[in-house]
Amino acid sequence: MSGHAELPRSDTTPHPRRLMLESLRPPARLLTRRRFGVQVHGAERVPTSGPVIFAANHMGVMDGPLLGIFAPRPVHALTKLEMFHGRTGRFLLAAGQIPLDRFHPDPAAVRSCLRVLRDGRAIGIFPEGTRGTGDLARFHRGAAYLALVTGAPVVPVIFLGSRPVGGHHDAVPPKGGPVDIVFGAPCTFPAEPWPRSREQVGEASVLLRERMLETLDHARALTGRDLPGPLPAAEVEPDPATGITDQGAP
Template sequence: MNQAVAPHPNRARIGRPIGKFIFSTLYRGAALHPERVPMTGPVILVANHAAFLDGPLVFGLSPRPVSFLVKQEAFSGFWGWTINAVGQIPIDRTVGDRAALAAATVVLERGGAVGIFPEGNRGSGEVEQVNSGAAWIALRTHAQIVPVAVLGTRVPGATKDDWPAFRSRLLVDFGDPFALTVDPAVPGRDRLRLATEQLRDALASHVRRSRVENGSSPDVH
């Protein structure tokens, strides 16, 4: 099992300006409605996931420092050193990685922000299904959840491994924060299932609405 530990809060705080610089020079990155992200208290950013740049883009354009759960395979070489240095959390996606979830929980319990791609893997970005990890953490920490629509990182016809052309328009659209509202009297497993469905519905709805409002068509497999 992954032996993830909670990163020091200064790591994400120091790394964020670097990401913001990259996405304002190499690309035309823009954050829409950043004022919707609570600037204090525990917050989970849940985003759709269609391309490699999704994580770095949200990290760089978020209005507050955020530690993302990132697949442990990415923590190798120079890139691995970089994402570790800026406070990201490795997660083993092949198992229920309790160490990674515990690290994310610690970040939230000390009032920080965590980023999660609940789809688990890069896909169409339409949020057709999600894993239960984000809902589990939210129920445990009572953190607010902010749905995030990532647009432009994967153009129609491209594969999930393709990168957008330099100076492409990339958008991060932050939705309204919400809390999971599941009756605590519901048994544990059913409660988690209902919470996961609620989270998926909220994120999928926000992504659809953002695509309409910003003129972005769904990504093509």
């Protein structure tokens, strides 16, 4: 896919690393399935080539790794900047993940995502912004914005069981515990030329959230399972009030 010279430009932005991202997935799937009962549903809905945006709900610490390991295609996921310290940060960079400053405009993260998409590969994003109930009550604009810039299809992803009921933000299921990953039908928005307005991004975000809520309902019916409930109040992470569902958001 071309377009690196279009605004925002991504022609001078290096592609995130790919070797470890791709080589670790098969052994990681094997090891994860020895510990948890992971079931993947709807993988056939994911486009097998070209750019794609995975937009997932977010409940616990396992969501990012599960997306990276079990998505049908390797995923360069947007990951909060706070994670990129020490050994963990070096591993995330080596595994091709993209640091994101959630509290300030981050053009470097945007350009990295555009580089990946314009090269015909996949990114992952959690529109809720941070771990929570997974019910999409919070919803940021990033996924829709990237879709409008590139025309890449957005595939909804719903996790069920990745955090136990009533569990803490870093809790994982018990050994052998079932985890379901449900991929929904791709949602496509026509690429909009520069400059894209806040209203256009907001409207696309509303439509994308509706599609993700439909996928959530489908996932519940398909698996007979539900979300884990809210995090303990003391563990709710700060998150900027810039989403389409925040009070006063245009």
